[in-house]
Amino acid sequence: MLFPPAKPVAAKIKSNIRLTPEDAESDIRHIVLDFGEQPHGLLEGQTLAVVPPGTSANGQPHHLRNYSVASTRHGETAGFNDVAFTVKRVVEARDNGIYRGIASNYLCDAGPGDPVQCVGPFGNAFLLPLHPEAKLLMICVGTGVAPFRSFIQHRLRHQQPAADPWILLYGGRSPQEMAYHDELGLLPASLVDVRFAYSRVPEHPKTYVHDLLLHAGQEVASLLDDTETYIYICGLRALEDGVMSAFETICTASQKNWSELRKAMQEQGRLHIETY
Structure with missing residues (x-):
């Protein structure tokens, strides 16, 4: 660990941008931290813990809160030592x-120049494959999109002309409630095939990410046959059951055993799940 709890690194808020409209149910922010001259050592898919200032009602320090990196290791802005x-x-x-999250409200209310104490980085599994020919299937809801934005940002800056496009299945209530919706929707399909699932859009059938999986059943089955395929799942824990059930349905239809395949992929480091 580069920055242990006893010696956190001091960063500063560089920018704090609200991603959802003021009238949206969720207040989601894109927050960029400036690390100055201090290398942060963060990789795509890792997390960094924020140390909220002050103490709890019983006088104890507040618990650390981990946040996934949403930018590439080379910075949110190319050439700068910042992290999103x-x-x-x-x-x-x-x-x-009413319960208010200590860390999230602290960060969402912070402005440019405000200090932020950080611990970490954490995580040695939810990382990009080392070889550029890997095929990625990324599945997420809510702020689970953050690590995938970091993956995609890295790919955009290090394009491999012959590589197949990655697939991102991203679910949320509506476009207005989904972080980076418009940004992701503008990505070139030759690099990332982005598919959205909306569950609360008026006059639109409720669609979840597991529905997107089932709809692409044959395509997903072919990916599961390929040893170059890596699957990443991130978001609320409720996401996991539906996605696992969809994989099982797809495997059954193509004469595969999902339980055995899931175990093998995890042992090979090709299936990664981060739900909370």
């Missing part, structure tokens, strides 16, 4: 009142 995160403001109604 995707942060959703947490405000929830609970039995004992």
Whole structure:
């Protein structure tokens, strides 16, 4: 670990941009941290923990909160020592009142120049394959899109002309509630084939990422036959059951055993799941 809890690194807010409209249900931010002259050592797919200032009601330091990197190792801005995160403001109604996430509200309210103490990096599995010929199937909902944005940003800056396009299946309530929706929608299909699933758009059938998987059943089955295929799943834990069920259905239809294939892919480092 480059920055242990006893010696966190001090970064500064470079920019804090709201990605969702003011009238959207979710307040999602694109926050860029400037590390100055201090190398951050972050790779695409890793996380960095933020140390919220102050203490809890019982006088203890606040818990660290991990955030996935949403930019390439070479910086959100090419040539700069900065790192981007995707942060959703947490405000929830609970039995004992309104709960406000300490770290998320701290970051969402921070402005340019404000200090942020960070610990990490963390993660040695949810990383890009080393060989550029790998085929990626990325599946996410909500802020689970953050690591995939970092993957895609890296690919855009290091294009391999002969490489097959990656596939991104991204689900959310509506385009307005989805971080980077327009940015991802403008990507060249020759590099990344982006497919959206909307579950709360009026006069539009509810669609989830597992529906996108099932719709592309034969295509997914072919990818599962290819030892160069890597699958990444990120987002809320509720995502996982539907996606696993879809894979099982696809495998059954193509005379494959999903349980055995899933185990083999995980052992080979070709299936990565980060849900929370």
